[in-house]
Amino acid sequence: MAEEIKIILPDGSIKLFPKGASGEEVAKSISERLCKDAIAVKIDGELKDIYAPIEKDCQLKILTERDEESLDIYRHSTAHLLAHAVKELFPEAKIAIGPVIEDGFYYDFDRDVPFTPEDLEKIEKKMEEIARKGLPIRREELSWQEAKELFEKEKEPYKAELAYEKGQNGAVSIYRQGEFTDFCRGPHLSNTAKIKEGTFKLLSIAGAYWKGDEKNKMLQRIYGTSFLSKKDLQEHLKRIEEAKERDHRKLGKELDLFSVSEEIGGGLILWHPKGAMVRKIIEDFWRDEHLKNGYEFVYTPHVGRSTLWETSGHLDFYKENMYPSMEMEHQTFYAKPMNCPFHVMIYKSKHRSYRELPLRWAELGTVYRYEKSGVLHGLMRVRGFTQDDAHLFVPPDKMEEEVIGVINFTLKILKSFGFEDFTSYIATKPEKAVGEIQRWEDATKALQRAAEMAKISYEFDEGGGAFYGPKIDIKIKDALGRGWQLSTVQFDFNLPEKFGLEFIASDNKPHRPYMIHRALLGSLERFFGILIENFKGAFPLWLAPEQIRIMPIADRHIEYAEKLSAEFKSRNLRVSVDSRTEKVNYKIREAQMEKIPYMLIVGDKEVESGSVSVRTRSGGDKGSKKISEFLEDAELRIKNKEINLD
RNA sequence: GCCGAUGUAGCUCAACGGUAGAGCAGCGGAUUUGUAAUCCGUUGGUUGGAGGUUCAAGUCCUCUCAUCGGCUCCA
Numbered sequence: 001m002a003e004e005i006k007i008i009l010p011d012g013s014i015k016l017f018p019k020g021a022s023g024e025e026v027a028k029s030i031s032e033r034l035c036k037d038a039i040a041v042k043i044d045g046e047l048k049d050i051y052a053p054i055e056k057d058c059q060l061k062i063l064t065e066r067d068e069e070s071l072d073i074y075r076h077s078t079a080h081l082l083a084h085a086v087k088e089l090f091p092e093a094k095i096a097i098g099p100v101i102e103d104g105f106y107y108d109f110d111r112d113v114p115f116t117p118e119d120l121e122k123i124e125k126k127m128e129e130i131a132r133k134g135l136p137i138r139r140e141e142l143s144w145q146e147a148k149e150l151f152e153k154e155k156e157p158y159k160a161e162l163a164y165e166k167g168q169n170g171a172v173s174i175y176r177q178g179e180f181t182d183f184c185r186g187p188h189l190s191n192t193a194k195i196k197e198g199t200f201k202l203l204s205i206a207g208a209y210w211k212g213d214e215k216n217k218m219l220q221r222i223y224g225t226s227f228l229s230k231k232d233l234q235e236h237l238k239r240i241e242e243a244k245e246r247d248h249r250k251l252g253k254e255l256d257l258f259s260v261s262e263e264i265g266g267g268l269i270l271w272h273p274k275g276a277m278v279r280k281i282i283e284d285f286w287r288d289e290h291l292k293n294g295y296e297f298v299y300t301p302h303v304g305r306s307t308l309w310e311t312s313g314h315l316d317f318y319k320e321n322m323y324p325s326m327e328m329e330h331q332t333f334y335a336k337p338m339n340c341p342f343h344v345m346i347y348k349s350k351h352r353s354y355r356e357l358p359l360r361w362a363e364l365g366t367v368y369r370y371e372k373s374g375v376l377h378g379l380m381r382v383r384g385f386t387q388d389d390a391h392l393f394v395p396p397d398k399m400e401e402e403v404i405g406v407i408n409f410t411l412k413i414l415k416s417f418g419f420e421d422f423t424s425y426i427a428t429k430p431e432k433a434v435g436e437i438q439r440w441e442d443a444t445k446a447l448q449r450a451a452e453m454a455k456i457s458y459e460f461d462e463g464g465g466a467f468y469g470p471k472i473d474i475k476i477k478d479a480l481g482r483g484w485q486l487s488t489v490q491f492d493f494n495l496p497e498k499f500g501l502e503f504i505a506s507d508n509k510p511h512r513p514y515m516i517h518r519a520l521l522g523s524l525e526r527f528f529g530i531l532i533e534n535f536k537g538a539f540p541l542w543l544a545p546e547q548i549r550i551m552p553i554a555d556r557h558i559e560y561a562e563k564l565s566a567e568f569k570s571r572n573l574r575v576s577v578d579s580r581t582e583k584v585n586y587k588i589r590e591a592q593m594e595k596i597p598y599m600l601i602v603g604d605k606e607v608e609s610g611s612v613s614v615r616t617r618s619g620g621d622k623g624s625k626k627i628s629e630f631l632e633d634a635e636l637r638i639k640n641k642e643i644n645l646d
Numbered sequence: 647g648c649c650g651a652u653g654u655a656g657c658u659c660a661a662c663g664g665u666a667g668a669g670c671a672g673c674g675g676a677u678u679u680g681u682a683a684u685c686c687g688u689u690g691g692u693u694g695g696a697g698g699u700u701c702a703a704g705u706c707c708u709c710u711c712a713u714c715g716g717c718u719c720c721a
Contacts, residue, residue, distance in 0.1 A: 209718065253657080582678095592681095
């Protein structure tokens, strides 16, 4: 009599099966449908292939489309299908790795001839063909030596290398489907036919270094994605389209906000009047809030002598990110990549007493950094940018309080721009670091406490801090659910040391202050880019470069329009009059495309009754309103920084 | 920096190795208009830059710059 094993299902029920039964059989015993839908199984919390024999009593869960883990398995099998198709079409291509990533998967290949977009179509067709064949996908376990030998025989050097590396902890596994064999941990779907037509798509081709190392050979990466249903894939493709529509580079051009000129150089931003207006409003707000929160402002130069950067250490650890030097009268200067040494020099300009600490010095400081040409990207990654920087010099006993204050201040500012969803990352001490251990621990703890007090979620990035101190980075989510890192609060144990910063405490002895760098918005360029994408160029009323456009219907209404305009301007509203001899439809269409929040149409009726006909960019015709009524409403929305107009 | 793609009028895009074109914008004129494009006319280009192949180059080749998708890196 065959030995029996007990299988506990998620609902608590227990079933008996002969030893060596598979998840597939268990599923079948429950229903045919479940068996057909099964993607993989979870045995005692471990993901396994659906056909894997079960050798002992266990808890078992059959994963279907409804389970979160299923999508990754599905994608991973799609990646194998991709590699399989490529090998059939281009046998000379060597396969490297093909993992699942956030929105899909990729597979790296080594092939002398580059893949073309037409190749992608061919590969996709071949994938469908292989899927339809319904090839069983089967796992095999073997020693790493066997695996290495196998892949060497198949002339797959990358796989052989992986077999050697991964094999150092014991046995490894491979998966076969038809003629195709891949080195893989699994689990996988049980059959290529389980990958349904219309659920996957190849998206792009890109270069990628083997193992992500610049020194290694560059391989060709094919990106793709797959979903458990056609509908999910379609939705994802729509999201990609939506992201394209929101691209700040596209909108920046259309709305005449900024540009980059080849003549000036890549990564150097020209802020056009409308973009500059938004920036001015952000800056004004930023300054006002800083004043309210106990900051003082400083201004510092754009360049500084090499001796400064030697003392600060930047020429040691940051040189490859700095613009090359400038020589002048036997002295060497560098454009600043950071503001901190300048602020430190202000600190050092006289003796500091504990009575004046903490000092909080803020500056919208423009810095220049050399970025490799290939990484430049619109406003998001540039070579000259303005940080909303500040440095805090804090006595140890006020350190924690100060950190909590900074985090709260940060969140308040971010919320003003309509961001609500925050996550944070606390980066702790890396192996190579400067500063006393005690200070690292105290500072890290303070960051953690601040995150807790502010009620934002946080994760530790162990060892992820800079060598000079721990930090907390705050990420926001935008309207499309994409994460962006904006704020950062970093301790610096290096500069106070290097520059010998001190303050005289009540014991009449010199002590070393804590120095904290922080930026709330990150840089004005990147922040502006994020705002553009988040709002799809339709800035909230308080930020809109032009808030109101008045549209007289005929020439005889211009006088009235101008009168209104003058009155609005005197109340600090940003308004213009479209007095061209054009139809109202024409004027509206233009204003609408410029995403102007309010359109006020004035004709005979309005002139007579002293009113305006209000139209919003989002809600269309709002009907006629008394001027005072309109003003009151608009001004309230501005004051409250409301995003909605209707 | 590396791999690949792209670069044509202000913008969006056409043009088999054989005279560079369209729509929009701009400009001129007509139209005095009620909630997303009124009509007519018209200007505009060393085809990113530099070399080369060819009787002939926007088109083919080399170099270079920029942009795009990634890699590495990052505010």
